[in-house]
Structures are given as structure tokens and as C-alpha cells.
Amino acid sequence: MGQQVLSTRHRIQHDTREWVDTGKMKGFRSASLSFIERLYDKGHSYYIEFFTSINEDRTEHVDAGVSILESIKGELDGGWLFTIKGLIAAEIFADFIEMAEYLLSNGYKDPAAVMTGSVLEEHLRQLCLKNGLDTEVVHGGKKKPKTADLMNADLTKASIYNKLDQKSVTAWLGLRNNAAHGNYNEYDTQQVENMMQGITNFITRNPV
Structure with a gap:
């Protein structure tokens, strides 16, 4: 701009x-x-x-x-990420998607991908809580948050959404991880835009 x-x-x-x-x-x-x-x-x-x-x-x-x-x-x-747990609640997901769209429209595809992927991960967590699924695992005697991939698998097993959605979520999480770890050449702007549209649709179809 x-x-x-x-x-x-x-x-x-x-x-x-x-x-x-x-x-x-x-x-x-x-x-x-x-x-x-x-x-x-x-x-x-x-x-x-x-x-x-x-x-x-x-x-x-x-x-x-x-x-x-x-x-x-x-x-x-440089790796400054949003503390999604403290920033995002279900009712303001749209605001963060809008922010991601703004970043993308101004050429910042990488932070846009990280932000959108983080919105998705928090939505998966909220879906688990809504449907009585654990969001933590015990490892070494200590509770740790479940990974987004594990929550995705659990939600599919519980028939909260279907396997086609599961595959899409897996792909979106993969793109987010590439962005978060600096693998910026593994995806392009169009793929981030498609991801944002897909996640928006997914959240709309699977509300918390």
C-alpha cells in the first residue's frame, strides 16, 4: 500500500x-x-x-x-508469534482472519500463514473442549497440550468432522509449520490465500 x-x-x-x-x-x-x-x-x-x-x-x-x-x-x-491462547477467543476469530488477510494483501504471506494456522489450531482446541475430548496428554508424569495433529485425529475419530476435512486440516497445519520454521519457499501466496479461505469455511461449518 x-x-x-x-x-x-x-x-x-x-x-x-x-x-x-x-x-x-x-x-x-x-x-x-x-x-x-x-x-x-x-x-x-x-x-x-x-x-x-x-x-x-x-x-x-x-x-x-x-x-x-x-x-x-x-x-x-523473526519468529515473534502470537500468544494465541491469550489473544484469541472464539468470538474474535474473524478479526484475526481479517488481520491475516491484511498482511497477505500487503505482501506478508509468511506471518499471514502463521496467524491463520494459529487460529485453526485454537479452533481445534475449542472443538475438543466443546465435544468433551481431552486437549492434554500425560508425558513423563506431566500434562502437556496436545499437538494440533493429534487433536485433528481425535476429532475425526469422534466423527466431529469427516476424513476429507481431516486431510485439509493436515495440509493447512503443514503450511503453517513451514511458515513458522522459515521454510518460505515451500509455499506461495496463492496457497496461503487458499488456506485462509478453506479455514474460514471450515470454522463456519464446524462452529464452537
């Missing part, structure tokens, strides 16, 4: 500064602030910096905004 704004750069007569389209700049600023607020909050340094520094229709303000977003992308790509 930032590059689209920069493509409108122009100069005004007798002014050495470069300006950009006002409407596109407002859209870029609003979308970016909304994204940062959802990802962190209004008190985070990224939000404060963006809010206070990116407020004029000039190219240097767009460049500064893009730099902040690239820093956020660096955190995501």
Missing part, C-alpha cells in the same frame, strides 16, 4: 518538496494505524511513532511509515 501511495508523488510549483495523493495517504495511514492497534495496542511505541510522525501528504512521511511497517514485519518474520 505504501508503494501505491509513493507512485502518486508529485511536486507543486515553487516547492522543492515531493507530495503524494491526499486520499491514498489517508487510506494508508488509517489502515496502518488500525493494523498496528490490533497487533499491539495504542500504547505501543510503533503505534505512537506512526500516529505522531506520519501526518502529512509528503513522500518522507510515507517512507517513514513503510519503515515502521517493515520493522513490524521483521518481528513477525
Whole structure:
């Protein structure tokens, strides 16, 4: 989006500064602030910096905004993952899918894949709880959370959904794992988009 704004750069007569389209700049600023607020909050340094520094229709303000977003992308790509258990409840799954769509539309396929896969994993956990299935296993005398693959198998055995859904879930989890472990060349943007659409449909058909 930032590059689209920069493509409108122009100069005004007798002014050495470069300006950009006002409407596109407002859209870029609003979308970016909304994204940062959802990802962190209004008190985070990224939000404060963006809010206070990116407020004029000039190219240097767009460049500064893009730099902040690239820093956020660096955190995501560097393994900064969402604490899904604390962030996601069933009623806000759609918000996280929307955030993932925003990331994907701006070229960030890898964090989009991680976020969408994490939404799926939490949904599997909620489905298990809803249907009285264990979400933990005992290993070495200690309880540990079940893996998403094991929950997927348990839900299929309990006929909560069919084997075709099980295969789809397995594929989506595989793509998420590739993203989380830095295997970015194992999938492309279209596959992430298909994954997001598939998971959205799966959650709709199998509500908690």
C-alpha cells in the first residue's frame, strides 16, 4: 500500500518538496494505524511513532511509515508469534482472519500463514473442549497440550468432522509449520490465500 501511495508523488510549483495523493495517504495511514492497534495496542511505541510522525501528504512521511511497517514485519518474520491462547477467543476469530488477510494483501504471506494456522489450531482446541475430548496428554508424569495433529485425529475419530476435512486440516497445519520454521519457499501466496479461505469455511461449518 505504501508503494501505491509513493507512485502518486508529485511536486507543486515553487516547492522543492515531493507530495503524494491526499486520499491514498489517508487510506494508508488509517489502515496502518488500525493494523498496528490490533497487533499491539495504542500504547505501543510503533503505534505512537506512526500516529505522531506520519501526518502529512509528503513522500518522507510515507517512507517513514513503510519503515515502521517493515520493522513490524521483521518481528513477525523473526519468529515473534502470537500468544494465541491469550489473544484469541472464539468470538474474535474473524478479526484475526481479517488481520491475516491484511498482511497477505500487503505482501506478508509468511506471518499471514502463521496467524491463520494459529487460529485453526485454537479452533481445534475449542472443538475438543466443546465435544468433551481431552486437549492434554500425560508425558513423563506431566500434562502437556496436545499437538494440533493429534487433536485433528481425535476429532475425526469422534466423527466431529469427516476424513476429507481431516486431510485439509493436515495440509493447512503443514503450511503453517513451514511458515513458522522459515521454510518460505515451500509455499506461495496463492496457497496461503487458499488456506485462509478453506479455514474460514471450515470454522463456519464446524462452529464452537
